[in-house]
Amino acid sequence: QEAEKKVIGVSIPSATHGFMGGLNWHAQDTIKRMGEAYPNIEFVLSTAPDAAKQVSDIEDMMATRNIDGLVVLPFESEPLTAPVAAVREAGKFVTVVDRGLSQEGIENLYVAGDNTAFGRVAGQYFREHLEPGSKIVVLRGIPTTLDNERVDAFQKALEGSEVEILDMQHGNWNRDDAFTVMQDYLSKYPEIDAVWAADDDMAVGVLEAISAANRQDEMWVVGGAGMKEIVKRIMDGDKQLPVNVTYPPALISSAIEMTVLNFMSNAPMTGRFIIGSQLITPENAQQFYYPESPF
Amino acid sequence: MKRLDLHTLGPIVALVALVILGALLNSSFLAPGNITNVLARSAFIGMIAVGMTFVITAGGLDLSVGSMAAFLAGLAIIAMNAVLPSVGENWGTILIGMGVAILGGLIAGYVNGALITKAKIEPFIVTLGTMGIFRSLVTWLADGGTLSLEYGLRTLYRPVYYGGIGWITWPIIAFAVVAIVGELMMRHSRFGRHVEAIGSNDRVAKYSAIDVGRVKLMTYLLLGLLVGLATVLYVPRLGSASGSTGVLWELEAIAAVIIGGTALKGGTGRVWGTVVGVLILSLIDNILNLADLVSPYLNGAIQGVIIVLAVVLQREKRTADER
Amino acid sequence: MKRLDLHTLGPIVALVALVILGALLNSSFLAPGNITNVLARSAFIGMIAVGMTFVITAGGLDLSVGSMAAFLAGLAIIAMNAVLPSVGENWGTILIGMGVAILGGLIAGYVNGALITKAKIEPFIVTLGTMGIFRSLVTWLADGGTLSLEYGLRTLYRPVYYGGIGWITWPIIAFAVVAIVGELMMRHSRFGRHVEAIGSNDRVAKYSAIDVGRVKLMTYLLLGLLVGLATVLYVPRLGSASGSTGVLWELEAIAAVIIGGTALKGGTGRVWGTVVGVLILSLIDNILNLADLVSPYLNGAIQGVIIVLAVVLQREKRTADER
């Protein structure tokens, strides 16, 4: 048992925005730690800018690296379903992270955040903390299924309240785009009471736009995913940033660790682990603060 | 053969060097499984790049192919899902999807070509515009998410990508056929000769009774057709399409064409060079997956260096006696 | 003035039409705040596009500018954070950061230019390669995440983007200066003349005792310098840089140049046209955000249509008697 070498493939989207950057960092960090702790585990990490490349990466891992296990965060659910199913059929251990496959029961292990909760928790906060008749604007991410899930849940949570969503445009989880969109919102709407930026990278752009327009006192902003700078500001009791909603990029670490344990311990690791979205408040912010992470 | 000088051999040398490098890095590199993978996934960009070779040789350019592929894949999926209830889960439905992709490709190519040749707008601008349009349309059709083929159809359709004759899967066969026909067309057909003449000097072409507009339009139609064909093979691979399908394919296709020795300013087309260029690009990706590098963040840098090196190998040797 | 024909006026007409459209759609469109926003946001792409005008006019191309900007912003931030302990939280540190961005831009431009003029590789390939390299390097420097300027420095540096003379903020002033100097250089300097001559016919330029290689290299250096300058203004805006900074700026810059009436094949450069092109592109974004459309998914499509339309307005009127 000692000498037997195991190869684990890790396939994730490349670091094209802040959250993914954090996720990439956690993946590499965990691989390094695990590699040191378990010398007979070898890792193969690949990052893909789109679904097609990710499928290729998984094919390559199967054809040339002879992997025993696969940890995959699907770029998109639909296109990755069949290729990951093929890996499972080949008798490999499969861990799916964050975005579920479009068919149940393929993976051995599922570790995910909860996009619906992510939207809902934010929505509930808005509902509870805004006067009836308040006006808010929303910045959406890159058009994807998971963005749809989040926004739908957010809207659903607000249903029946008197809070009015003035506008929803795509900021593409990008600081610059969010900055531009927010500037234009500020020109367009004389009255905005709160902003749901849905992602902390976008929140950074939004905050800059607001302070450039000198309307800091008028509205607050809720981002998401717990970027360290934002968490720090919540910790410090910033009025503009009352809360945040977690969607920890570190979930990839848990997935990799559990996969390693599956091979290293005798207990088979299977099941579904949903890491719920929590509200970060000034009170609990300390426990969500990772100063080391790039995100 | 006088044509086999360094300039022409350059890309092949680069390709061979990559193959050797791959074989040294990993013993399974030359296993049939890996070869099938690399060739099959080159097929999409490959077929598109063959079409792009004609467009560029005639002095044109098409930035819209990646979005066009995404749009066509989306259309085909919608069409198949829509006729599924009436036609049923059978090859009829899939043929309808294929027809939609190919017809759509022809229409999209016609739109590009007509705006360029009839409205006389720079190809760069027209296709930059249609690139945005196709991309938006597919995102809109998918409502920001993913368009997916019904599960049963997907199972039926899957062998079109994964099946074949032994390890030679259908995409490889299709790519090979397209490449050979393309090479023959460029080198031995009247159309190819006209395309080269137009790219070389369109006034001379006009004075030689060549219908310059029509031939140019045909190159865009051909490219549209090939994008449609690529889509037909792409859909069974992933069974879905979204706003992020085919992003940057246009750059990859154009890069393959130029790495292959076709001049960006037009006039000389080398279809086989394009094929070599496409293989070089996919091998780079494959090789990066074979070995563990310092950091995956640097993949793009290594890719960049290899692309430039591949072209350095074939750079035109300066005519010794001319200053 | 005979030069003021429709061909030349086209982009201006498109710009005016957009302004009118914007004003009709939303009353706050013409408010000083919005004008400042739009102009200041245009400044980065604007300055880069002015440099790109020279590169394209001399028959070149540069796809690397967006990644280069991201890389330079990353470098500048790292440099400022690094010298902060020794130099302190003052303008000295910021000047060092600015120096790094500008020097880095010159070096990056030199690398592109030297590979193109000395190693004689196609500009498309060289800059496609360096695009990947710069993008990878910044992602690697940022460890996949975001490089952020220290908080104190950011506060100090901020006014460089947001401050200015009344509503005319520094980026607007810098852009205006670059545009005017660029226009003068293109039209009234020896360098501009030589750039046009090289793009028109480089053999003729060579026979006229113009050092073609040097002038081409200079265009890339100039572009690098302007990318550096754009970075200097970009960093204070958000105080950060990441792998997703400046994505697709190259396409936007090239599109602005071509919309402005500079020919992609070189020979005629119109710096003021480029400025109009940049403004058209930013206005489209602004108007799409200000107006309420059916679906934001279709923004890209509308953008595409407007880009094509803007160019249709200025398309070379077909010489009536030529077929």
Added chain:
Amino acid sequence: MTVLALRDVSKSFGPIQVLHNVDLALEPGEVHALIGENGAGKSTIMKTLGGFLDPTSGELLLDGKPHRFVSGPEAEAAGIVVIHQEFNLAADLSVSANVFLGRELGGFRLDHAAMRKQTAALLQRLHSHIDPDTLIRDLSVPDRQMVEIAKALSRNTRVLIMDEPSAVLTHREVGTLYEQIDRLRAEGVAILYCSHRLDEVAHLADRITVLRDGRVVRQAMRGELNEDGMATAMVGRELEDFYPPKGTPTGQVALEVKGLTVPGRVHGVDLTLGRGEVLGIAGLVGSGRTELAEGLVGLRNSTGEIRVNGQPIQIRGLRDAFAAGLAYLTEDRKEAGLLLEKGLRENLTLATLERFGNLRLDTKAEEAALDRATQDFDIRAKSRDMVAGKLSGGNQQKLLLAKTMLPDPKIIIIDEPTRGIDVGTKRQIYAFIRKLADEGRSVIVISSEMTEVIGLSDRVLVMREGRLAGEVAGPAMTEENIVRLAMGVSGEAA
């Protein structure tokens, strides 16, 4: 005192030697003419003198001392100015920008006004009315040549090398050119002049060097060689009658044109062309002859009635013209005639590819066609794989002629058939044109060379400002009559 000389110079391009032990000396205040057949190596000599090519062996002497120019521009700095056979102008730039390219006036800011003024003055000296702000691309071929000359004159010149400057000029402009040459000669400039117009050479040259197959075969002083002598020395054998005998028209009408109008250029031209007839069209530069021809064959939008063999036809494009048996040989062989970067075979068959197959072209048949064409038209290529751009000017013209004749047209319009072509080849082409007529085809020859139109045609139409100014035939076909009509001078024909 010799300014610039070649001593024992040989030059090879790869394995092909084009110059053999050439000696040539240029003296100040002297016009030295260099003549020879197409491909004899004249342009190569001129490029060597101008620092654009290095000799393979032998040396270049500047002021008596061996010298090696690193580049053409360096030679220019030493006062050696070359007007190349191919145009050397940037098409997107204005006339004045081209004239001063590389030596712009002004400091930090270009002095546009001064450059414009000096350009205008230079053009004035050439009696040309070109606006210095016009873009080169908007100029006609002859006007571009005048700009080239103006550009050369603007240099501080010790040696002026002119490679066929007059080939694209008409009568009047050639006169202006002579004036300038005389002026420069008087100023002590050494001039090397290359031309296929032997009358010019006889008129201008103080010294003549004859080149044959890359070797100097004869050097002579003014008066030692008459035109016949030059031709004989160039060709290496006696030449018989220059123009072929005229034919006897059959009286059948092959082509009838009524009211042909090309908007803005040609106004209501009527003409008839008989079977077996050679019809000349003369006129000044810009009189619309080219536009008439291009309108007729569908290269330009035109209106009017066209009948071929009595049948009214519609010509909407060159294809239609081909189908009706019409062909047109362009005057602009480098920009509209041949693909300079492509091989001879590709060029030859470009307009008639449908005869060689569609999906798979019959390369063998193409090669055979090339064999036939090289023979029929005596195309002298050093290798059959070379690109058309590397052929000498005359051989390019023969290749273009072969290309035009490939569809076997019944009516052929030839625009400037012998621009830049040597006497030997000219004779071949004249004989060929006559042969076409004798075979029952009909030919229209557009030419700015008066003697050519007269010597070749059965009848001459004269155009002026886009209209037919008149027709001359038989004994009335004299230079004077044609010039009168062309210039609109009324009065008795002498």
